Amino acid sequence: MQLQVTNSPFSQEQVDLLNQLLPTLTENQKIWLSGYLASQATSGAAPAAEAPAAQETAGPQTSQAETASKEVTILFGSQTGNGQMIAEDSSRRLKDQGYNVTVSSMDDFKTKNMKKVENILVIVSTHGEGDPPDNAISFHEFLKGRKAPKLEDVRFSVLALGDTSYEYFCQTGKDFDQRLEELGGTRLYPRVDCDVDFDDDAEEWIQGVLSSLNELQEETVQAAAPAGGAAPAVPATEQPSYSRTNPFRAEILDNINLNGRGSVKETRHVELSLEGSGLTFEPGDSLGMFPENDPLLVDQLIREMDWNPEETVVLNKQGDIRSLREALLSHFEITVLTKPLLEKMSKLTNNEKLQELLETEHADDLRTYLEGRDLLDLLKDYGPWQGGAADVVSNLRKIPPRLYSIASSPSANPDEVHLTVGAVRYDAHGRARTGVCSGQCAERTEPGDTLPIYIQHNPNFKLPDNPSAPVIMVGPGTGIAPFRSFVEEREEVEADGKSWLFFGDQHFRTDFLYQTEWQQWLEEGSLSKMDVAFSRDNEEKVYVQHRILENSGEVYQWLQDGAFLYICGDEKRMAHDVHEALVTVLEKEGNMTHEEAEAFMLDLQQQKRYQRDVY
Template sequence: MQSTDVQKGPGAYSRTNPFPAKVLKNVNLNGTGSKKETRHLELSLQGSDLSYLPGYALGIVPQNDPELVAALLEELKLDGDTIVTVGKEGDSLTLKDALTNHFEITLLSKKILQQAVEYSENEALRNLLLAENANQLKEYTNGRDLLDMLRDFGPWKASAQEIVSLLRKMTPRLYSIASSIAAHPDEVHLTIGAVRYTTHGRERKGVCSVQVAERIQEGDTLPVFVQINKHFHLPEAQEKDIIMVGPGTGIAPFRSFIEERAVTKATGRSWLFFGDQHAATDFLYQDELEGYQQDGVLTKIDAAFSRDSEQKVYVQHKMLENSQELFEWLEQGAYFYVCGDKTNMAKDVHNALLQIIEQEGKLSAEEAEAYLSELQKQGRYQRDVY
């Protein structure tokens, strides 16, 4: 929710003026022995005048890892207390504060390297920037960060001000909201998977997800704002059926959908497809979901756990196993939702859906595509993928 309005105060909290939300709860949803860490975060919106609908996202303005900031300062041989000016307003702050709170330091772009070359006499950097090495340059920037660049192409003769002038402003991280405000007045909940991986000989950490997992305690505050999502929402008619596909943290908006429908006593049926690695450690919100099923709020749950069997089973396999019933729901006017990984899961789910429509509707591939396009036009096929 971006506001062009710059006045401060309640009602004016926005991307440019985030609200300091107090952390009420921060717990790991995964069981002991899981390869994953998924945080359930509950934040207070009391006094903010912020509100949201199921399907909206929450923006968090994160802070960079203090260890990474310290490593940058050491590599640059610069004092963190050096004063620099940032932004259009020309605000004065310390270099350490600028690197912690104002700039992206975990991403590298062609532009940064092109500008940085002025401050180094390193031949390898000059070569990398030659037109004929465009592919190598692209490969180099992929998965590397500012610290890699500083270590690979030094020595550097840049001032603190020159270093910050290379960097892009920190962008807020958006997360699908995992709660209904009707169920939790003055609160907003999130489901955040901690991103950690090793590449190019260093451990990498997601800026916001690992801040939440490692450094944010209950009682702390996080700067937040609400981001409207007009393309992902519950049907207006309470009697409509909904089919939700949300493996891993993709469960988040569907927790908000289910909570909302429990409060509004919607009469439509609901069917959740959830997936993760192991049933014993990775079935996020299992007790809640099973409670909703017992209460009749959630009609069906089909869960796929990919590492519990020799053949990996994913949400799309569960859809195909239930193809006849799933198609019947669609024919009866059900809305179909997908949330989660855009690269693989959303494509696989899309293809499984086409296969079900083709097979159960006895349609050609072209007719199945047209059927799905029609669902999209009617707002009955909605995706929140990232």
Template sequence: MKLTIDQTKGDKKVPVYSRTNPFQAKVLKNINLNHEGSNKETRHIEFSLKDSGFSYVPGDALGIVPENDQELVAELLTEMQWDGEQVVTINKKGDTLPLKEALTTYFEITLLTKKILQQAAQFTESEELKALLDAEDVSRVKEYIYGRDLLDMLRDFGPWKASAQEIVSLLRKIPPRLYSIASSLAANPDEVHLTIGVVRYTSYDRDRKGVCSVQCAERAEAGDTLPIFIQPNKHFHLPESEETDIIMVGPGTGIAPFRSFIEERSVNKGSGKSWLFFGDQYSATDFLYQDELEKYQKEGVLTKLDTAFSRDTEQKVYVQHKMLENSKELYEWLQAGAYFYVCGDKEYMAKDVHEALISIIEKEGNMSREEAEEQLAAMKKEKRYQRDVY
């Protein structure tokens, strides 16, 4: 791989590591944060940044360039009766790799797109594929794609009149996966930590695995290396002043950036108060970083900690419910200039938290809904309402 050259130090050329030239970071620690009996697996992974030249601030993300699961690659080779040693061209520049290596390290094989289906249609006489693409109801293609991968497509619409080269030419390069950094560089010099929820599920009678999360869970032991880079996040960061109060809402792996916020505040000993809302399924098995958070609370670094464990009670309680329970005090913090942060699930949680926030401002500020929305929009403009949702 071509290295970008930084300044010369003495006679030594120093490589610049980046998204296009990731750094092979050594795994220092890899532990499951969930306890026995949990429905989840959440990995706390620590990497060494020694000799990388990387630095980061709380709120930034770490990119990992993942590899595909070898079992899935083997299934593809078997299904299509391809020779894994056959050399294929992988990009427009004409670079080549043996097919097995290309499917493992270069191509995205776990996601389908409409474009892949459309281009694949030329290599098969499948009436089913033709009917799917010709259907007036465009949602049918979306429905087919959701939860399926390349292997499904090859099994569903064969036989194929295409070479391995023609099929892989339909695929895009495997994109890096980005994770919110869960550590402060000031608290952990030469290290970066992540909190990764491991994705495993079954769909269409096959077990599926999250490409990067399962690689991190199953194939990244202490001493191994993974290719990484830092992705700055200008839209999600601590207030400039250490004296400013912060309210953080981060259920599940959404806690990651807030661990970095709290660590940073702990080192810098600012006078600003901090309030964390954390939630998950069961307190006994899913209270991520419980010991650390309770220690920070004892030390006064974390002023308030409110938790919502949805499966501990008959009626499900989520972080937004805890916000509403504390609406008066939460509004007082906001009126005093606190920054409000949300990290985690975009589809449900972030929307519910947004709604709760409007309700709190409306109720406690004695305003109309419209006025509450305007106040929230003003907070956003002032960078006092920040979201890192996915």
């Protein structure tokens, strides 16, 4: 919002100067400036009568310094690492302003300490049908249960991460927000629900939290600066040069098809150079990639709507401008439809069928329509449309990055990162469709090209600290990727712990990904045991969960010997079926009831001996 004489206490000359300065400031500069001005006010520059209204209506006759705590607890629940990344950034920002911050994943937090916290920030994602991520399950159950304490003295705020293409958008965050209020907590700042492009919303949330916390303090973060001078603007810790908001352009070193001739699949092994990036990772981490839309689809859209490809459109709240074609290629998501998008677009058409589709009684029809369709379908199906290209694209969200489990060890491949990317292709609603990122890797890139990438650290999927600990890895299809990284790393560090891999795909002859590498590691002893399941090679389909059941006695013994269990791949079917197979193993070999077997699995999870990288 532009400052004006009518909405501020400044003269016209001051307003003009401020409007020139403020848009040029970085986030750190804004924080420094706000702290500097606040420190001047608290050092006596401002008269007492100008104290904020929040202090005038504080209630009981006790000072804010006595009632407002500088202690902040940040709890995160995260499957892929986004929640932890935001938690750590929020912690850094709070510490820069003088707060004492404790950051913890929800499964590491001791629930008995809930009565001791005063300011709690919850950052949590949602998975599946509104479910909490793995490292939030136990804390989620605790808060829902009868043992949850009253929290009348607790101030809280929730940042919910989700995806509007799913029906139960941000449901776990909504659950936490509601339950903390039911237990008597007071909102420090309203819950913010984030879509896949969460950067701006997360920034709004932490700024709001900081503002609310500062209002509760008698002194601001800069009050501790030397008298008459501003505090140094040096952050507590340096952020990496390249990150999600500043991706590195990585050169493609190699891009090959892992599947044999005759396979109905195409799985790309992509090798990228990290030379000069300063990026580091560990086995189990993921790589985020910002893809571009297919130029053919973009051109179809422009032709369908008779738009001018050179027309300029606004990209974001910051006012960045690009040509329409460039914006549709590299910035806006056009391959996924969501209910919020249809609701926004319905305001640009008088088509009654679209209005009917959005009515509550047609929820099933809406879900069916959204499945497998894109923006081109919507524009064709529900016109005529009012307004121009700028009106349409103003309703689109930014293309979200795609996360891929890293398939290489940095010890074995310095300055490189390898990916295993399954090309997504299918026919739906009369048109051939291709996955945005996988299609780009399979069809529109070659060695020498560059891709914008960043490292997504995933502390919830890590090799055991003890190299002697046995590991069981279950990864069908492209779920094999992190286990290639695991075995490479264990070979490099000469780990002496046993390792067992379960792999599955369609056909042995064409779909045995990295076959020669696994065979070599088996011969050398870096991999102790491997069981495979090729579902289409026999009349009766066989999957990895069947191999687990066939080896139930040995699987149970490995678990009894302290094995760490890792699952990577499809969450809805494979990961669920593997979990059920493991429960069956415990029931059979351990003489457990179903409830005891489930409790055993939960205990493994809490010990970090059962870790999943699922999608």
